[in-house]
Amino acid sequence: MRQTNPIVFELQKFQLRLDGVAVFPEISIQLTAGELLVVMGPSGCGKSSLLAAIAGSSGSEFELYGKVILQGRQLCDLPMERRQIAIVYQDDLLFPHLDVAGNLLFALARGNAQERMHSVKRALASAGLAGFEKRDVATLSGGQRARVSLLRSLLAKPKLLLLDEPFSRLDAALRQDFRQFVYSQIESMNIPALMVSHDRQDCPNSQFYALQDAQMQMLNGGYV
Amino acid sequence: MRAANYKLILVSLGAAVLFILPVLAGLLGTWLPALGYLPSIGARQISIAPVLAVLSHPSSYSSIQATLSSALLATAGAFFISQWLCMQLYGSDSWSWIKRSIALLLAVPHLAFGIGFAFLISPSGWIMRLLSPDLSGFNVPPDWLIINDSYALSLTLVLILKEVPFFLLMSVAAMGSFDVAKTLQVAASLGYSRSQAWLKLVFVQMYPQLRLPLYAVLSYSLSVVDLSIILGPTAPPTFAVLINQWYGDADTDFRLLGAAGASLLLLMVTVLLGLLFALEKLCCKLFSKWLLAGPKKPVLSPVASVSRGIAKVTLVGLWVSTILALAVLLVWSFARQWRFPSALPSKWSLKYWQLSWQQLGEPLLNTALVGFCSAAIAVSIVVAILHWQSQRNSFVTHGTSSSSQLLLWLIYLPMLVPQVSFLFGIQVLLVGLALEGKLVSLVWAHLIFVLPYCYLTLAKVFLQFDNRFMQQAMILSQSRWKSFWMIKMPMLFTPIAFSFAISFSVSVSQYLATLYVAGGRFDTITTQTVALASGADDRISASFALWQFCLPLLVFVTAIAIPQFCFRRRKGL
Numbered sequence: 001m002r003q004t005n006p007i008v009f010e011l012q013k014f015q016l017r018l019d020g021v022a023v024f025p026e027i028s029i030q031l032t033a034g035e036l037l038v039v040m041g042p043s044g045c046g047k048s049s050l051l052a053a054i055a056g057s058s059g060s061e062f063e064l065y066g067k068v069i070l071q072g073r074q075l076c077d078l079p080m081e082r083r084q085i086a087i088v089y090q091d092d093l094l095f096p097h098l099d100v101a102g103n104l105l106f107a108l109a110r111g112n113a114q115e116r117m118h119s120v121k122r123a124l125a126s127a128g129l130a131g132f133e134k135r136d137v138a139t140l141s142g143g144q145r146a147r148v149s150l151l152r153s154l155l156a157k158p159k160l161l162l163l164d165e166p167f168s169r170l171d172a173a174l175r176q177d178f179r180q181f182v183y184s185q186i187e188s189m190n191i192p193a194l195m196v197s198h199d200r201q202d203c204p205n206s207q208f209y210a211l212q213d214a215q216m217q218m219l220n221g222g223y224v
Numbered sequence: 225m226r227a228a229n230y231k232l233i234l235v236s237l238g239a240a241v242l243f244i245l246p247v248l249a250g251l252l253g254t255w256l257p258a259l260g261y262l263p264s265i266g267a268r269q270i271s272i273a274p275v276l277a278v279l280s281h282p283s284s285y286s287s288i289q290a291t292l293s294s295a296l297l298a299t300a301g302a303f304f305i306s307q308w309l310c311m312q313l314y315g316s317d318s319w320s321w322i323k324r325s326i327a328l329l330l331a332v333p334h335l336a337f338g339i340g341f342a343f344l345i346s347p348s349g350w351i352m353r354l355l356s357p358d359l360s361g362f363n364v365p366p367d368w369l370i371i372n373d374s375y376a377l378s379l380t381l382v383l384i385l386k387e388v389p390f391f392l393l394m395s396v397a398a399m400g401s402f403d404v405a406k407t408l409q410v411a412a413s414l415g416y417s418r419s420q421a422w423l424k425l426v427f428v429q430m431y432p433q434l435r436l437p438l439y440a441v442l443s444y445s446l447s448v449v450d451l452s453i454i455l456g457p458t459a460p461p462t463f464a465v466l467i468n469q470w471y472g473d474a475d476t477d478f479r480l481l482g483a484a485g486a487s488l489l490l491l492m493v494t495v496l497l498g499l500l501f502a503l504e505k506l507c508c509k510l511f512s513k514w515l516l517a518g519p520k521k522p523v524l525s526p527v528a529s530v531s532r533g534i535a536k537v538t539l540v541g542l543w544v545s546t547i548l549a550l551a552v553l554l555v556w557s558f559a560r561q562w563r564f565p566s567a568l569p570s571k572w573s574l575k576y577w578q579l580s581w582q583q584l585g586e587p588l589l590n591t592a593l594v595g596f597c598s599a600a601i602a603v604s605i606v607v608a609i610l611h612w613q614s615q616r617n618s619f620v621t622h623g624t625s626s627s628s629q630l631l632l633w634l635i636y637l638p639m640l641v642p643q644v645s646f647l648f649g650i651q652v653l654l655v656g657l658a659l660e661g662k663l664v665s666l667v668w669a670h671l672i673f674v675l676p677y678c679y680l681t682l683a684k685v686f687l688q689f690d691n692r693f694m695q696q697a698m699i700l701s702q703s704r705w706k707s708f709w710m711i712k713m714p715m716l717f718t719p720i721a722f723s724f725a726i727s728f729s730v731s732v733s734q735y736l737a738t739l740y741v742a743g744g745r746f747d748t749i750t751t752q753t754v755a756l757a758s759g760a761d762d763r764i765s766a767s768f769a770l771w772q773f774c775l776p777l778l779v780f781v782t783a784i785a786i787p788q789f790c791f792r793r794r795k796g797l
Contacts, residue, residue: 057695081698081707093696096796097714106710107700138796156700 005032009160009192014066016046016053023049025214026066031160031192036183038195038203041211047196050211051162054194055087056080070160086158090169092149094137100124100148101133107156123151127181143174150182154189161186163195167202175199232612239605240634243672246650247638251490253649257483264652265476274484281481283460286374288492290456291463294376295445296496298383303438305384305538306391311422312535314404322539323396329389329546331780333733335750336773338382338451339757339765340549343556345378346371348564350552356565365564372458379455379462383448385545387441391434397684398433399426415519418528424515435504436632440639442500443493447642450735450754463489464644468736471648483648490645497640550773556766576763583752583764584771591732591748591775594663598670599727602678603720609679610686611708615694635679638672647740654741661743669741670731677730681723685716718787718797725783729776749775 009031016023023046031037041047052058054068057080068075075083094103104120124132127147137145146166153161166182167175179202186193195202200219210217217223256262260271278284313319344350348365356362371378404426411421452462460466467489470482556562557580560573650669654660693715697707713720738748747755753768791797 055695055699080695081702081704083699084702086699087696089692091690091692093690093693094796095693095697095711095715097717097791097794099793106697136794136796138794152700156702158699 008033008071010069012067016049017063024211027214034187034190036186036193036204038197038208039211040208045212047211048164051164051196055085055162056083084159086153086156087162088150088153088166089164092145094145094149100135100137104152104155107152123155127151142170143178146178154185159191161191161193165197235608243675244634244637247646249653250646250649253652254483254486254646257480258487267480274480277481278484278488283466287460287463287466290376294380298380298445299442301384302387302391306388309535310395312532318536326389326393331777332546333772334386335450335753336769337386337549338454339769340553341382342371342455343552344548353565354567363565371455374457376456379452382455383445394434394437398430402429436636439497443640443642446493447644453754454757467644486645489642493642553766553770556763557770559763577767580764580767587747587749587752590746594666594670595728595731597667598674598731599724602671602674602727603724606678606682610682614686635676639676643736647736651740661745666741666746669737670734673734674727674730678723678727681726685719721783721787725780728779732776
């Protein structure tokens with residue numbers, strides 16, 4: 001599979017160092033469109049720092065080594081607002097002063113007002129949230145907030161989706177529900193996605209990327 | 225992030241050059257005349273003659289004595305009372321009420337409160353009227369010197385009443401940085417009584433955040449002019465007022481005396497702050513063993529509930545005095561005839577409001593104009609600095625504490641240095657640059673004092689703001705500008721509006737800064753209120769004092785109402 005599809009996102013010999021000390025071993029990852037890779041590792045192994053570095057929001061105290069390539073473009077020197085990478089956290093970070101539609105519109109590119117509103121409505125309907133446009137985000141349930149947050153990120157038309165433990169705040173039933181929603185969105189957007197998690201159920205195909213070993217691993221313990 | 229860093233340094237430097245350097249220049253411009261050098265009046269002989277003249281001036285000794293006693297008593301009194309109130313009332317049913325209402329007490333300007341309070345406690349004041357003639361037996365006001373007493377007791381009392389709420393607010397803010405309830409719980413489980421636990425665990429953690437406010441209050445009490453003119457002793461007045469009189473003397477030679485006095489006052493403030501600092505260190509040493517000596521067997525006694533009761537009464541007293549002070553201003557301003565022993569005026573009238581209205585127009589407009597300009601500029605500068613600071617700080621995890629401490633001291637500088645000690649130098653500077661009496665200079669002079677308060681009210685809010693909102697917005701909109709204006713600013717609109725109101729009220733309350741920089745060309749409501757309070761009709765004076773209270777209050781109410789209206793459908797804010 002991987003050989004036939006073109007590679008969209010790539011980390012080449014990528015490493016983060018803090019005060020000269022490597023946070024994790026040198027890693028190389030390749031992702032195709034619509035592919036989801038789950039990165040796991042013990043807490044403190046630098047999972048979130050990895051995502052922050054890819055998104056461009058990591059601090060100046062980290063030294064970056066290697067290359068980050070998205071659709072043939074080197075990203076390391078670009079500021080985060082020009083990388084076209086979406087990042088979703090366990091906190092939904094919905095803007096509290098805007099209603100649901102406002103939150104979504106903020107992410108939509110400029111254009112015809114009617115068309116933009118139409119995209120918002122379509123997106124909400126796809127998430128089972130039709131008619132929620134004027135709702136105050138503070139009145140949404142946890143699961144609804146998570147959906148709106150993901151929809152918002154995707155409306156910005158990112159070329160890569162980063163997910164930083166997106167399900168850990170949700171209870172078990174909601175988690176399964178939202179997980180399916182995320183997978184289907186990634187598939188329909190046809191973009192690569194990188195997810196940091198410590199829940200084994202998040203892994204598609206029963207495999208994940210072990211950050212501290214810098215290699216793919218099976219859930220049953222074997223190596224790929 | 226480098227760009228933000230660079231801008232931060234640039235703006236901070238700019239702010240320092242514009243607002244801290246002048247303080248230093250003002251100090252220098254005061255020290256030189258203090259040593260006999262003031263070319264504009266032909267004094268070029270460097271000598272310590274002006275200093276000696278101050279020391280040998282017949283008024284100096286008792287003036288300094290009254291200043292010292294009132295300032296030390298007021299600062300210590302207010303600090304102890306506020307801490308004792310915290311200790312007694314934390315966690316009681318009155319505590320949440322204290323937290324909510326304290327800002328209201330603070331919103332009453334010192335000056336308006338002082339004038340109202342004088343109307344309450346003077347021999348012909350409201351309290352005496354209520355007691356007379358039945359209880360006191362007086363049919364004419366007794367010949368007592370209550371206001372302007374030579375020991376400055378009434379001044380001290382007013383200072384205490386005004387600074388207790390300030391310390392309370394600072395304490396509440398300091399308690400926000402750790403879990404007081406849990407600390408007390410843990411201490412109780414270890415066998416500590418509440419008062420022991422409070423002193424050993426809570427107060428000790430709070431104090432570092434109370435240090436600067438304490439120093440600021442001490443410096444303020446030592447150098448306050450407007451309140452002192454109204455309530456303080458008159459012959460001689462407190463030292464700051466005496467200096468102010470020397471500066472204003474028709475005989476220009478007295479300026480050297482004023483400058484020397486101002487420098488001595490600064491020396492006094494510095495020495496006292498140094499002593500306070502030494503006292504802290506001494507207490508640290510003395511009590512370090514006691515701190516770890518273990519719990520004392522708690523003795524169950526009725527004292528605890530009694531002291532809590534007294535604390536509640538004290539709190540009520542604070543409120544009642546404020547409300548009565550404002551009420552008596554209101555009654556006076558509508559009085560036409562109010563003979564001594566009657567509890568209320570026998571004839572009411574709107575005449576004095578109308579009269580004051582004719583005189584009010586210009587000062588009110590000036591005050592509002594200067595207040596709006598300085599508050600708007602202060603908020604803009606502070607928001608810019610804090611925004612860039614937060615963009616940098618969110619990524620720096622260590623090593624900023626000492627530099628941020630230094631920054632804090634620099635910001636506090638204009639609050640720690642007595643105004644009278646550098647405003648004369650600034651006046652000299654402005655006259656030299658032909659900028660005296662210009663609106664720009666007045667706004668700028670107010671900014672020196674407005675900026676620190678503005679920074680202090682916004683700093684915590686900005687540092688606590690979750691920067692991921694900004695990052696998320698930047699990723700989504702691909703625009704820093706849009707993210708800043710459409711996400712961060714609206715999310716922080718409520719505290720920013722509040723900080724604007726604080727800044728505005730600080731500007732309104734400026735007395736000396738206006739006096740020295742306006743060159744007599746701009747009267748504000750505050751300078752007029754002081755001018756009228758000493759001598760003019762009580763009724764006009766009352767209505768001016770009320771305006772001095774109402775104008776900032778109006779801005780406060782608006783500043784709270786606008787965000788509430790804008791976000792009335794948003795529970796998340």
